[in-house]
Amino acid sequence: MRIAILAPPGVQSLDVVGPAEVFWEAARRLNDRMAYDIQIISSSDPVVGGTGQLRFLADRTIFDPDEPIDTLLVAGDPSFQQIDPSVIAWLQRRIPTVRRYGSICTGVFFLATAGLLNGKRVTTHWECSDRFARLFPDITLDTDAIYLRDGPLITAAGVTAGIDLALALVEEDYGRDVAMSVARYMVVFLKRPGGQSQFSAHLVGQMAETTMIQKAQSYILNNLSGALSVGHVAHRIGMSPRNFARVFRRELGMTPADFIAAARVDAARRLLEDTEQPLRRVATSCGFSDMNTMRRIFASKIGVTPAAYRSRFQSTVPPKPGKD
Secondary structure: OEEEEEEOOOEOHHHHHHHHHHHHHHHHHOOOOOOOEEEEEEOOOOEEEEHHHOEEEOOEEOOOOOOOOOEEEEOOOOOOOOOOHHHHHHHHHHHHHOOEEEEEOOHHHHHHHOOOOOOOEEEOOHHHHHHHHHHOOOOEEEOOEOEEEEOOEEEEOOOOHHHHHHHHHHHHHHOHHHHHHHHHHHOOOOOOOOOOEOOOHHHHOOOOOOHHHHHHHHHHHHOOOOOOOHHHHHHHHOOOHHHHHHHHHHHHOOOHHHHHHHHHHHHHHHHHHHOOOOHHHHHHHOOOOOHHHHHHHHHHHHOOOHHHHHHHHOOOOOOOOOOO
């Protein structure tokens, strides 16, 4: 199964390396090195300069004779200004011949410019979403999703989200257990659902500027099963509830209540993936008042119920001792 990754000049290196490592590890675990045949394709020179001063030696260029491709992914270039017309022509010729295709980060701009996203729903890195919306107002853009699937098209937010995209494709090709074993080996979240926000509560927790708000976030994350009203948290850090709520929202762009809900959903998601605890116990452990409240909040943020999430994402592969 040939996976071709188009790497433009200045490519985000992890957009290439992340998915490639997932596919390679899946092939290793399947004991079939040709389960995935990974090729890097350049738009011009065989040597592609990437971020972090990395260099990639491409297997092929877009000017070489066409070979069969199963899955074609377009990696992103975080600083691109113009798209080579030759790349657009190549995409327009090759995409109709592949089984599935997609983009990572700003790779979605290449597909959109080539007219290959009409009527599709896509995502991209949050820093690029405003630009994409201005340039392509007729394409439905989800500004927050980690990755999205729309028929044969799959688009990812970028950087580490390319790993999520690749894991989803491995699961589609070879089953959940293989994808989960790869994720465990790579020490990444076992599986993030595509519709999950690009910002988890822990990531948002790093955005605060003031020490008081950082203390509040730390307290929340370490006491999810307890009472976490705005008044209670504000009292713990020595702020008035009104001032605490105002400063919290100014710095993080969300209310304390929204942050608490997101943190509890993150914690519930991990328990659903990694344990067999009953849903009622998961709800209690994560601080939800009852199972129905957890179900409502979980579904609103993740897009599926806790039970449906567990049935899809719980690993049936136990962690192996040592490196493997």
